[in-house]
Amino acid sequence: AQSVTQLDSQVPVFEEAPVELRCNYSSSVSVYLFWYVQYPNQGLQLLLKYLSGSTLVKGINGFEAEFNKSQTSFHLRKPSVHISDTAEYFCAVRESADGLTFGKGTHLIIQP
Amino acid sequence: SAVISQKPSRDICQRGTSLTIQCQVDSQVTMMFWYRQQPGQSLTLIATANQGSEATYESGFVIDKFPISRPNLTFSTLTVSNMSPEDSSIYLCSVVRGTGELFFGEGSRLTVL
Numbered sequence: 629a630q631s632v633t634q635l636d637s638q639v640p641v642f643e644e645a646p647v648e649l650r651c652n653y654s655s656s657v658s659v660y661l662f663w664y665v666q667y668p669n670q671g672l673q674l675l676l677k678y679l680s681g682s683t684l685v686k687g688i689n690g691f692e693a694e695f696n697k698s699q700t701s702f703h704l705r706k707p708s709v710h711i712s713d714t715a716e717y718f719c720a721v722r723e724s725a726d727g728l729t730f731g732k733g734t735h736l737i738i739q740p
Numbered sequence: 741s742a743v744i745s746q747k748p749s750r751d752i753c754q755r756g757t758s759l760t761i762q763c764q765v766d767s768q769v770t771m772m773f774w775y776r777q778q779p780g781q782s783l784t785l786i787a788t789a790n791q792g793s794e795a796t797y798e799s800g801f802v803i804d805k806f807p808i809s810r811p812n813l814t815f816s817t818l819t820v821s822n823m824s825p826e827d828s829s830i831y832l833c834s835v836v837r838g839t840g841e842l843f844f845g846e847g848s849r850l851t852v853l
Contacts, residue, residue, distance in 0.1 A: 660840050671832065671846040672783075679840060718782060720842075727773040727785040727834075728842050 630655040630721050634731035641709055642739050649704040649734045651719030660722040661702040663693055666733075667715045675717070678702060689713070714738045742766060742837050744845035752851045753823055760819045761848045763833030768813035773842065774806070777830040786831075789816050823852045 663675040676687025683695040720728040743766035774786040795808040830847040
């Protein structure tokens, strides 16, 4: 069975600084990988996805993630964060026709 | 993308009652998923609903507590039965589109007193 580990429950970052949110997964088969963002009191929005091909994936709002198969990781990065990036970020994995398995989430806190 | 509408968006219910949440999608989809997000927690898959067959429930979730209907390819309902305060959560409907990504509704925020 697949599982997702988000190593940091909370990440405080100063505005305009870079950030990396870590995600590791375990699965015995090929997977699809996703990052979703949830702004306060809102639903989930897809940031980016890895399905196949290039291991560096670019998403919305300046975010990108790199799939590393040997390390079973899919870390999310942004070179310069903005106050509006304050949100909960969820890493998720999907095998074949199954639903998504989510990590516990990382709360990104942007400090002015 | 997909337009997914959920009703109600929020509700406050009494212990022991049941609530049915509706999910309407703007086009036909094969698989629909129901998730629960407890306060301050991540999302947990409740069940997968395919049209024309029984829903498939994840470990820890049973049909008697969370009956699901899937009468056609654009609609599904999830009922939370005999509610207790522990059922207070956001319940989200999602569908698969295109290249395998899931799209989510805005969620139904349930508070049980």
